[in-house]
Amino acid sequence: SRSYTGLVEDCCCDYETAGSLNEQVLHPILQELVKTPFFRYFKVKLWCDCPFWPDDGMCHLRDCSVCECQESEFPEPFKKSSGVLSADDVICQEGKPQAAVDRTLDDKIFNGWIEIDNPWTYDDETDNSTLQAAMTYVNLQLNPERYTGYAGPSAQRIWAAVYQENCPQYPSEDLCHEKKVMYKLISGLHSSISVHIASDYLLDAFANLWGQNLELLYDRVWKHPDHVRNLYFVYLFVLRAVTKAADYLEQAEYNTGNPIEDLKTQSLVRQLLYNPKLLSACPVPFDEAKLWQGENGPELKQQIQKQFRNISAVMNCVGCEKCRLWGKLQVNGLATALKILFSVDGENNQNQPLQLQRNEVIALFNLLNRLSESIKFVHDMEPLMEKMERHDSNPTATS
DSSP: OOOOOSBOTTSSSBHHHHHHHIIIIIHHHHHHHTTSHHHHEEEEEOSOOOSSOTTOOGGGOGGGOOBOOOGGGSOHHHHHHHOOOOOSOOOBOOOOGGGSOOOOOOTTTOOOOOOOOOTTSOTTSSTTSTTGGGEEEEEGGGSOOOOOOOOHHHHHHHHHHHHHTTSOSSOOTTSOHHHHHHHHHHHHHHHHHHHHHHHSEEEETTTTEEEOOHHHHIIIIITOHHHHHHHHHHHHHHHHHHHHTHHHHHHSOOOSSOHHHHHHHHHHHHHHHTOHHHHHHOSOSSOGGGSSOSTTHHHHHHHHHHHHHHHHHHGGGOSSHHHHHHHHHHHHHHHHHHHHHSOSSSSOOTTSOOOOOHHHHHHHHHHHHHHHHHHHHHHHTHHHHHHHHHHHHOTTSOO
16 A cells, blocks of 8 residues: 655645545535635636747647627626627637637626736736736636646647656756745646546546546556645645735725625635644645745746746647636746745845735635645545556456
């Protein structure tokens, strides 16, 4: 049996505590939180506007095209916020439904909002950019992260670009601690995405039968111990960002124009931030003070910040719309965690008051929820994974 025990590497919390806190505290609260009107909507540019491979055409894959809705179908606040939609007839191209983003919005509970730049993300995602008109509001509850059929050279090239161009392919011993942290964040996020594909997989397209693909979970995550460890690492890293920003997040306005729902949202946020079990068992999940300490610290921070902006830009090259949505949201959430833990920009501005945009808060909590779901699924599947592992190491043995 390969159970995960002891401290999660580079963290201040052990596997057992992280797992039990997730099961008892974080997962139940986060599941409720992401369903609230405030956290259900995300603002995103869904155009496939790739800055790296302009001649590729992979963004026009048949499986990933979507149906644009008429202007009359959208609530007034959305139209005022971006002025994006034309009154032209519906333009719809055939595509597999599991790859397309459902753009339905509930105008009774939805209001638009404005964003400004986050220095950790590619800067075409905000309203002061020239591409503001491309922004779309998406109801995340209608667009779960799951299997979409997106695979092959296009998908492989995305991950190759993220790893090879922006962080080392394998974390070698001579790498500085900061770059190892960056590698583990990306690897852990990759593991989480694989877990969600495996947990909600299209088993039979003809019957539209969805379920768990345990072979995929085993092959992509479980049989690589580093993939599991890095999943726990990124989970604790993002949790640390949320707890560090507790004062700010408690005071934030979760206003959607629905007072009852908004009060519930604020209550759930406080339950999460100030849960006594969390505060006593794992008060500091990750110690960010250990980073950027040498004389090259500020320069290294700017370098890694630039690399993470490149990772953010790579998300524009994802050839499947729903994958692009969740890739952008989770990279945005990770960028928000980095912003909270490592100041606003590459300089040492620790005395600046923290400022988060609405989209950043939405991305941060939705990312933590996705990581929480991944941790829970891996934990729940551990007996089956160990059984598969025993069979893998001794295929002639009977179960």
